[in-house]
Amino acid sequence: MSHPALPAADASFATALAESARGPDRDGVFALWLVVRAALGAAPPLAAPARQVERLKALTARLRSLNPPAPLRRSLVAAIADLTTARGAAPSVVLQHLVAPATECLGRPVAEAVAAAARAARPAPRAG
Numbered sequence: 001m002s003h004p005a006l007p008a009a010d011a012s013f014a015t016a017l018a019e020s021a022r023g024p025d026r027d028g029v030f031a032l033w034l035v036v037r038a039a040l041g042a043a044p045p046l047a048a049p050a051r052q053v054e055r056l057k058a059l060t061a062r063l064r065s066l067n068p069p070a071p072l073r074r075s076l077v078a079a080i081a082d083l084t085t086a087r088g089a090a091p092s093v094v095l096q097h098l099v100a101p102a103t104e105c106l107g108r109p110v111a112e113a114v115a116a117a118a119r120a121a122r123p124a125p126r127a128g
Contacts (some may be wrong), residue, residue, distance in 0.1 A: 059102030
């Protein structure tokens with residue numbers, strides 16, 4: 001089962017990945033894509049805490065081999081830390097914090113894809 005926003009995010013990031021030049025920009029797009037997928041996987045109703053911790057550890061190991069631009073790298077490390085902690089920020093907040101570094105390092109189209117994922121990760125308002 002996947003998050004409903006995942007296909008749109010995947011399409012946006014696949015396009016950005018195909019258009020980016022080889023090097024830090026492409027690594028940045030790919031690293032950001034992996035973190036967005038992990039954050040959407042942590043968003044309700046999909047959150048399975050035990051499995052999520054394993055996924056985030058694997059993501060951390062994968063990101064070590066990539067070389068994204070420095071401002072984005074720092075933001076990705078903070079995002080993973082926020083997703084990992086038991087009382088960390090909500091996935092939508094984590095993704096929203098990635099919009100500015102994505103704009104600065106990778107451009108507006110990638111940042112818009114992150115912002116759309118952040119809006120999709122927000123929990124539905126409670127009736128009552």
